[in-house]
Amino acid sequence: MIPAPFEYVRASSVEEALAALAEHGEDAKLIAGGHSLLPIMKLRLAVPSVLVDISGIRELSYVRVDGDGADAVVAIGALTRHHELETSxxxxxxxxxLPHVAGRVGDPQVRHRGTLGGTVAHCDPASDLPTALLALGGDVVLAGPGGRRTVPVTEFFLGFFETAMDDGEMIxxxxxxxxxxxGWGYExxxxxxxxxPIVAAAAVAGRDGGAARVALANMAGTVLRATATEQALAGGASIAEAAAxxxxxxxxxxxxxxDAEYRSHLARLLTRRALETATTPISVAA
Ligand SMILES: Cc1cc2nc3c(=O)[nH]c(=O)nc-3n(C[C@H](O)[C@H](O)[C@H](O)COP(=O)(O)OP(=O)(O)OC[C@H]3O[C@@H](n4cnc5c(N)ncnc54)[C@H](O)[C@@H]3O)c2cc1C
Known part of the structure; x- marks a missing residue:
């Protein structure tokens, strides 16, 4: 299939990308790695008349520790490719x-083109990295016509290919x-x-199993937290009881x-395995 005709604009900065989005309105779409957008354009499920190419904004490609001490976080630019994250x-x-999960996305070609911002914005319910991000927590930083704002990851994925991003904004x-x-585990x-993934489970837990966070892919219209499991663990349930x-x-x-029943079985099984991995003490070689 061949996409419908479109105009192509190359942005070399965030400001240029935002200006292009403002100029062309809902006719325009950003393109980063193109590995989710182009397939749906070929199927004519997306028919943007203007593509704003942001793949050249290389200053949005980085992985670094930002801040000091307990407040420090890992800041990852939206145009960081899966392979760059995997090898950071x-x-x-x-x-x-995150790098473990990045290394399990698609094949090498996908990982060398696809970007973290692209997979988060696309919000496919089966996507790997948004699932890992939900388990890790943190924030999505958006730039838009009114400046920058921050949305917690837990409030970003709203539904089927629907996010908290407004028109004219970009990650x-x-x-x-x-x-x-x-500790962490991914299944x-x-x-x-x-x-x-047919189903995937990401778990982050203290080594004693307390205060665990679990996220699931492909178990609803969007990636989501396994809240019943998390609450059971917080209440003192065993991993087996909570994963059930x-x-x-x-x-x-x-x-x-x-089918849905098999997916539910997988969610229970993969959650148990991910939690067991997350809580297994690391052995240090003498
Ligand atoms: C063969 C194949 C196998 C794949 N396998 C997997 C897999 O196993 N697991 C998995 O999770 N994914 C998989 N993917 C998807 C892949 O990870 C994509 O790269 C990713 O989902 C989208 O990233 P992208 O940079 O290519 O985004 P694009 O395709 O360029 O864009 C996707 C959407 O996000 C928007 N967008 C892009 N960047 C931004 C931004 N910074 N701010 C706001 N909006 C933005 C675009 O407008 C578009 O709507 C696969 C893809 C292919 C083609």
Whole structure:
């Protein structure tokens, strides 16, 4: 399939991108890696008449620790590609879940083009990195005509391909708390290694299993937290007891890959495994 004709604008700064969005209104769409937008343009599910290419704004590609002491967070530019996140020493040292999950997105070609901002903005219910971000917490930084604002990750993914981003805004940064002593686990069930998850579970937990956060992919119209599991853990339930509640409050669909009942089974199983990994003490070689 061939996309409908469109005008192409290249932005070399955030200001240029915002100006182009303001000029062309709802006819315009940003394009970063193009690995989600172009497939849906080819299917004519998206028909923007203007594409604003932001892939050249290289100052939005970075992973760094921002701030000092307990207030320090990991700041990740929106145009950081999955491969850059996967191989970032800072990300590996401070938020190990994210580079691990980035390395499990699609294939090398996808990881060398796709961007963190793109996958967060696209808000596919099956996407890996938004699931990891929900478990980690933190903020999405948006730039728009009125300046910059920050939205907690937990309030960003609203529904089926729907986010808290307003028209004319763009994501410029993700700010993620450092993991410190917390452990993490990620379980992604696919039919083939490079596939999107049929279901995935991300867990972040203190090594004693307390104050855990669990997020699920492909269990509803958007990525979501497994709140029944989290509440059970906070109330002293075992991992097995809490994971048995992982599908509560979800609304998985049935499709050619799995029916809703099987997805619920996967959510319970993957949550248990992710939590077990997150709470397994790290052994240090002598
Ligand atoms: C073959 C294939 C396999 C894949 N497998 C997986 C997988 O296993 N797991 C997974 O999670 N994903 C997978 N993906 C999706 C991939 O991760 C995409 O790269 C990602 O979802 C979107 O990033 P992008 O930079 O390509 O965004 P684009 O396609 O350029 O844009 C996507 C949407 O986000 C908007 N956008 C982009 N950047 C910004 C910004 N900074 N601010 C505001 N809006 C913005 C665009 O306007 C568009 O609406 C796969 C894609 C392909 C083609």
């Amino acid at each position: 020493d800072v990300a590996r040292a401070e938020v190990g879940l 410029v940064e993700l700010r993620v708390p450092r993991l410190g002593d917390a 992604k069930f696919t039919r083939r290694e490079n596939d999107w 509640l992982a599908a509560e409050g979800t609304s998985p669909t049935s499709d050619m890959h799995a």
